Structures are given as structure tokens and as C-alpha cells.
Amino acid sequence: MVGTERERRPGIDRRGLLIGAAGAAAATAGYLERDELARWWWRVTGRERPRTDGAVDHPGAEWVAASSANWRRASRPDDYAIDRIVVHVVEGDYGEALQVFRDPLHKAAAHYVVRRDGHVAQTVRELDVAFHSGNRAFNERSVGIEHEGYVDRPGDFTDAMYTASARLAAGICARYGIPVDRGHIVAHSEVPGTDHTDPGPHWDWDRYVGLVRRARAAV
Numbered sequence: 207m208v209g210t211e212r213e214r215r216p217g218i219d220r221r222g223l224l225i226g227a228a229g230a231a232a233a234t235a236g237y238l239e240r241d242e243l244a245r246w247w248w249r250v251t252g253r254e255r256p257r258t259d260g261a262v263d264h265p266g267a268e269w270v271a272a273s274s275a276n277w278r279r280a281s282r283p284d285d286y287a288i289d290r291i292v293v294h295v296v297e298g299d300y301g302e303a304l305q306v307f308r309d310p311l312h313k314a315a316a317h318y319v320v321r322r323d324g325h326v327a328q329t330v331r332e333l334d335v336a337f338h339s340g341n342r343a344f345n346e347r348s349v350g351i352e353h354e355g356y357v358d359r360p361g362d363f364t365d366a367m368y369t370a371s372a373r374l375a376a377g378i379c380a381r382y383g384i385p386v387d388r389g390h391i392v393a394h395s396e397v398p399g400t401d402h403t404d405p406g407p408h409w410d411w412d413r414y415v416g417l418v419r420r421a422r423a424a425v
Contacts, residue, residue, distance in 0.1 A: 207297045208307075208314040208350060209340025209394070209402055255281050255333050263332045263381070264318065264374050272329040275310035277336045280346075288332070288382040290348035291375050291391045292316075292339050293414075295362075295404035300354040304329065314338060316350035322362065324370035332378070339397045349378050357406025368410070372417030379418065380425040386418050 260269045282288055296303045300321040307315035307329045316338040319327045330336040338350030351371060355362025375391060384390050388411065394402045 207394075207402060207404060208294055208316050208336075208338040208352065209397075209400055255284070257331070261331075262328045264326060264328060264377055267318065267326040267328040267374075270304050270308075270319075270327045270329050272307040272315035272336070273310040273312070276307060276312060276315035277330045277334050280333060280335045282333045282335070282346075283382060286335065286346040288347060288349060288378075289384055289390060290344065291378055291384065292344065292348045292350045292394055292397060293371075293391065293405050293409070294338065294350060294352040294394045294402075295357050295406060295409070296352055296354050297356055297404065298354075300325075300327075303352055303354065316352040318350070318374060319352045319354065320367055320371045320374065321354050322364045322367055324364075324366035326370055326374055332381070339394060340400045340402065341397050344397050351375065353405065357404050357408065360408035363409060368414060368417055372414060373421045375418045376421035376425055379422055386415065386422050388415060391415060391418065 262269050280286060294316055296319070300319060303316075303319045304327060306312045307319075314337045315329050317328060317330045317332055317336050319329065321327075332349055335345050336350050337345055338352075339345050339348060351374060353363070353367060353371060355367075376386070378384065379386050379390075391414075393409070394400060394404045395406075
């Protein structure tokens with residue numbers, strides 16, 4: 207299940223940033239890492255990728271928008287490089303996951319939810335930062351895939367679910383050049399600082415990564 211983003215960035219006063227932006231850049235460039243400078247420049251210029259209401263990143267996915275309280279607007283990978291996929295299990299059913307992701311009080315959402323029959327819903331655009339891992343840095347660098355079911359019920363992880371999720375993950379890996387391995391496709395329980403246990407001991411990682419590799423080769 208998703209975890210809330212533990213640390214939020216302060217609000218940005220765009221007018222204040224725009225005034226004297228060039229001087230500020232010169233003064234701070236020596237103290238900023240390259241990726242941080244890129245993120246700063248994106249905020250100042252206001253550049254962002256085109257958006258279309260209801261558009262999805264994964265072909266065939268159903269758009270079910272999460273509450274805007276459960277994610278942060280961004281322009282990835284221009285401002286944050288994407289190099290991880292985080293695998294979650296809902297500890298509930300598909301409908302419950304979508305319900306809580308639409309709840310602004312929940313303060314968490316994954317980018318995708320995969321149903322037992324293989325149906326995929328997208329709730330947050332990949333270019334935006336979803337609050338799904340409980341770790342701000344991981345949220346900024348990753349795409350979260352939630353799966354219907356319970357960690358202690360291996361029968362919840364169906365063939366259709368594995369296949370659909372693997373195709374989804376393969377597309378994400380292709381879009382961002384993410385290696386298909388266990389160092390880059392990780393469990394929620396492996397995110398630093400998390401107290402979650404999903405996807406749990408019954409998730410078949412060898413099968414899943416193998417399916418992602420085969421799907422990736424076909425992309």
C-alpha cells in the first residue's frame with residue numbers, strides 16, 4: 207500500500223524568483239548539484255510538458271484521477287530523473303484503492319492500480335510526483351504501481367495481473383531507460399525509511415522480472 211510523502215517542499219513565489227533570476231543563478235550555481243540546478247531552472251522558467259485532461263501514459267489504461275492533494279505537479283523527467291519502479295500491494299481491492307486515492311485526506315496515491323483481471327487504471331501522470339513510497343526522494347525518482355490484493359494471499363496475484371503489470375513496467379522502463387532488474391524495480395518494503403511490507407513474500411519476483419524483460423524486448 208502507498209505511503210504518504212513525509213516531507214513537502216515549501217511554496218514557490220514565482221514572481222520573486224523571476225525578478226533577478228539571472229543574478230540569483232550566478233550566485234548559487236557553484237553551490238548546487240547539476241540536478242538541483244536543473245530543477246530550479248525549470249521552476250523559474252515555468253516550462254512544463256503539455257497536458258491533456260484524461261490523457262494516459264500507458265496505452266489501454268483507464269484514467270481515474272487521484273485527488274490533487276495526493277501528488278505534486280512536476281515535469282519529469284526534465285526536473286526529476288525517473289530511474290525506479292516501486293511495486294505495491296493494496297491490502298484491499300481495486301475499488302478501495304481508487305476510492306482512497308480520490309480522497310484528499312489520504313495524502314497518498316500511486317501512479318497506477320492493476321486489478322486481478324489485468325485491467326489498469328492510471329491515477330497520476332508519470333510526469334508528476336505521486337506520494338506513494340513514504341520517501342520524498344524516492345517519490346521524485348520513481349513510478350508507483352499498486353496491485354489489488356493482500357500480501358498474505360498468494361492467490362490474489364493472478365496470471366492476468368502479472369502479465370498486465372509486466373507490460374506496464376516494461377513501457378515505463380522503455381520511456382525512461384530504466385534497467386530491468388531488481389535494483390531498479392523494487393518492493394515498497396525496500397524503500398529506505400518505509401514501514402510497509404508489500405508486496406510481501408508471495409510476490410514472485412523471478413517471474414515478474416522475467417515477464418518485464420520479455421515485454422521490454424517487444425517494446
